[in-house]
Amino acid sequence: MIPESFIQDLLARVDVVDVVGRYVQLRKGGANLLGLCPFHNEKSPSFTVSPTKQFYHCFGCGAHGSAITFLMEHTGASFPDAVRTLAASAGMTVPEENRSPRQQQESARRKAEESRHTQVLDAAQAHYLKQLRASPAAVRYLKQRGLTGEIAAHFGLGWSGTDRHGLSQVFPNYEDPTLVESGLVIESEDGRRYDRFRERVMFPIRNARGSLIGFGGRIIGKGEPKYLNSPETPLFSKGQELYGLWEARLAIRQEGQVIVVEGYMDVVGLAQQGIANAVATLGTATTPDHVKKLLRSSDKVIFSFDGDKAGRRAAWRALQACLPVLRDDIAIRFLFLPAEHDPDSYVRELGAEAFRACLGDAVALSRFLLDELASHHNMNEAEGRASCLHEAKPLLAAIPECALRVQIEREMAKLVQLTPEEMAQVLAQQPAKPFAPGPRPASSAGEAGIASGGEPGHDGGPPDMGYDYGNHDFSDIPADESDVSDYGQYASLGDEPGGGAAGWQSSGGKQEWKGKSDWKGKGDWKGKGDWKGGKGNWKGRRDNDVGGFEGRRTMPSLAKRLLSLLLAHPELVDSMGDQQLEVIDHGPHLGLVRDLIMLAQSSGARHVGALLEAAEPDSDLATVLKGLRADMLAQEDLPDPQTEWDDALRRIEFDSARTEMAKLAAAGLASEEARKRYLELSSRMTVLKGAGLR
DSSP states (O other), X not given: OOOHHHHHXXXXXXXXXXXXXXXXXXXXXXXXXXXXXXXXXXXXXXEEEETTTTEEEETTTOOEEOHHHHHHHHHOOOHHHHHHHHHHHTTOOOOOTTOOHHHHHHHHHHHHHHHHHHHHHHHHHHHHHHHHHTOHHHHHHHHHTTOOHHHHHHHTOEEOOSOTTGGGGTOSOTTOHHHHHTTSEEEOTTSOEEESOOSEEEEEEEOTTSOEEEEEEEESSSOSOSEEEOOOOSSOOTTTOEETHHHHHHHHHHHTOEEEESSHHHHHHHHHTTOOOEEEEOSSOOOHHHHHHHHHHOSEEEEEEOSSHHHHHHHHHHHHHHGGGOOTTOEEEEEEOOTTOOHHHHHHHHOHHHHHHHHHTOEEHHHHHHHHXXXXXXXXXXXXXXXXXXXXXXXXXXXXXXXXXXXHHHHHHHHTTOOHHHHHHHHHHSOOOOOOOOOOOOOTTSOOSSOTTOOSOSTTOSTTSSSOOSSOOOTTOOOOGGGOOOOSSSGGGOSSOOOOOOOOOOBTTBOOOOSSSOOOOOSOOOOOOOOOSSTTOOSSOOOSXXXXXXXXXXXXXXXXXXXXXXXHOTHHHHTOOHHHHHHHHTSBTOHHHXXXXXXXXXXXXXXXXXXXXXXXXXXXXXXHHHHHHHHHHHOOOOSOHHHHHHHHHHHHHHHHHHHHHHHXXXXXXXXXXXXXXXXXXXXXXXXXXXXXXX
């Protein structure tokens, strides 16, 4: 921690005019100096710097602060970094309070490691830029997506090349451990190395200071995964970073709001049409860290996800992440585009003004919350209103004490036909447990929660994975070879727009079961169930296939085992995430297991009676719960239910891998991709056996 006395001494020694003058051309204007504001676009100077008061102020956008504030706002530096930069320029040494020699040594080691990673990432980025200039196919793809050379250069788009060892041209010591640690190279179990990114358009990912911390790659031909992110590294954590935030910083300040979308191409496509204040999550659900970072950049946030059911699921997760940080001086809204559009396709087809008009119609967080809750219950009867309030209680409890919370609670009281006093009494009677962020089941309006056939991602990839199950495949768009002429620095892009199964993803060849929710799916399995209604309400019967349930009474032994385990030990539901649901999806006839998990997560119900009350009366799930209720009375408690659950999921993975390997073998392993896949599955089965598969 930097002492306050040092900060005041530092500000007394540095001159804000000198600091600002390094970045802004200033001229004398009376007692102050004038210049064009660096925080928003303007033609007439409204930005002033006061030598006597030692602060800057813009009468156009309201930017205001000291020399330290200016460095933080203009360069993206953190407070400690800004202080250290100014201290170095003034010949001062920043004192470090309460730091032992060991802590200082560890800090120096960490900085050296980060410096090495930054250097190799920068070298790789230079290589990817060079590769793009030499790749007609990559240039054509960017033109087909409507991108000009100017936008490509602004975002630093590159091309990975097709060589498995392309980065060996950049790094003579291809065995350098830093290449693996930084996520650029993968090392297999037999020690062989190859580039992580191949045949992909490269999107450099920068932090709030503009430093390169990782990459996203979009394949332009056929293959999976469509989108691939850098892995977690000392520099990069996808749960904390936002793509495009550095590039959008000035536009965000100018527009007074930040738009959050799902994918890289949404960000770049919007910027191409003049909407440059968009950022994207990096193939994962919105996290509280994302929200905090967004609110540091603007007090107005608009989430604009794809218009399909996967987009609504992403919006619900974003809402949950926002609840703990709500306050009265911010505005968070949600924009839902038509189901056939994502932001990129919408703005390309209908134009920027149409998209801006949609932004004006975005729904307030409070309205989205109340409408979404109401859509899952029959609000015309007392039971439905009581169930709605039951579901709302943990969500309301997550909101900090503020006027907005009071307003939402009063709106909820009207919705469930209670007076504010009655509402307060109900909320006080049984304090709600903290909610577990996650998906909701299908609503009466027809949006599926995590139903079979949903697309968990789109351009940015599904939650907690660095790739995409979506249907935005532009690889087959025709292009004219003659379109590519000059491959200078993006000049060839021109100015006009141009026209299964289950799998596992390895990291460095190592594939490990972590015990709870680290299964990483790879295939493009879509499922066959068609969940149309509310909690556990299957319209018709589930197909007799992966994730299905045949008939209304037949129950496979594994499904019954998992359902009984969840009912006997409902605490298992509280730590369950999307990745465990993905594992369950790959097991035969386990659709009702997924229904039960989603019903429990969304309703808060944990015992059989409460779950039966929350389920649709005539649904398959309700029928099964009634049948299992008697079994529950005679069931003995297990000594370690978590181990039982983990073992069941391992069995599902193992059986899925064995089935896919049999199919690959039956097809003759004719291609290199099939042989590689076969070896990956074999390796995964070995890991599962070693993990104690029973």
